[in-house]
């Protein structure tokens with residue numbers, strides 16, 4: 001295929017997949033620009049893996065359309081397959097083989113000669129910091145090493161589009177950072193990445209655009225800035241010295257941040273969302289700093305202060321009015337209702 005690369009790596013319209021009564025993917029429209037990282041953010045059961053599997057031609061859609069680099073995922077599945085690679089949510093390498101053996105084997109299956117397969121494998125192991133572990137059986141790898149060898153295996157042939165399904169779930173912060181660096185390196189080589197994640201900070205770190213999905217539907221889509229201006233750039237958590245000052249502190253904060261302030265069960269603690277309308281993290285930090293100065297001016301003693309990014313729960317609360325757990329309970333209730 002030597003035709004011009006289309007502007008969109010992925011384009012779907014009304015994509016649907018049902019499993020019995022469950023509409024796992026319920027009319028999803030996506031437009032993923034070529035050459036970028038696109039984040040699909042959603043809680044457990046939102047339909048992320050099902051969407052990815054349809055796009056990677058591993059599952060057949062029940063409705064709607066999907067094109068990958070202009071090719072229909074059903075009618076032109078072979079063309080799609082030749083251009084994509086998938087790192088699944090669960091590891092796909094052989095446990096009993098070493099890291100090096102796994103990569104060489106896959107390289108041979110992809111049609112590389114013996115020497116090129118060995119060279120490419122060694123190069124990837126080096127790039128992923130796995131040279132020392134190259135001779136160890138994969139079953140003895142840590143979680144972080146597993147994810148890295150998995151991603152390495154999926155880019156033996158540099159794909160035009162790489163699906164990464166929750167690449168860092170369950171990893172410690174250091175391993176997460178290593179995987180993030182790998183993803184950045186892959187994109188800098190020209191590969192488009194579709195990344196699913198349950199972590200807003202991960203999507204924020206890597207993705208240029210983000211779709212938030214809930215119960216098989218896209219409930220918000222846009223650039224990081226657009227998403228944050230609807231959700232808020234973060235939340236401020238405060239602990240006061242004196243519980244007597246909490247009512248006054250709450251009043252001052254509400255004014256300074258133009259936001260609702262929540263009183264926590266702990267009698268000295270308050271929480272407020274900041275930066276709704278602010279289009280970057282600095283906006284939120286400035287707002288928070290101003291609020292702190294106001295508190296100090298009012299003689300209110302703050303013992304502890306933090307400004308954090310909104311969690312997935314807070315994103316969902318802002319977008320849907322319920323958190324991700326309430327959503328699961330609601331889904332269960334619907335299921336029970338349907339069954340009754």
Ligand SMILES: Nc1ncnc2c1ncn2[C@@H]1O[C@H](COP(=O)(O)OP(=O)(O)OP(=O)(O)O)[C@@H](O)[C@H]1O
Nearest residue numbers: 019022024042043044045046047048049050051089
């Ligand atoms: N093969 C299947 N058979 C029946 N139901 C399925 C199947 N695969 C997925 N589902 C259901 O479809 C819905 C979406 O699942 P999916 O795995 O796509 O979610 P997800 O967003 O990837 O979740 P997670 O974050 O837990 O990986 C869930 O309700 C799930 O139980």
Ligand SMILES: [Mg+2]
Nearest residue numbers: 048049050089
């Ligand atoms: Mg999944």
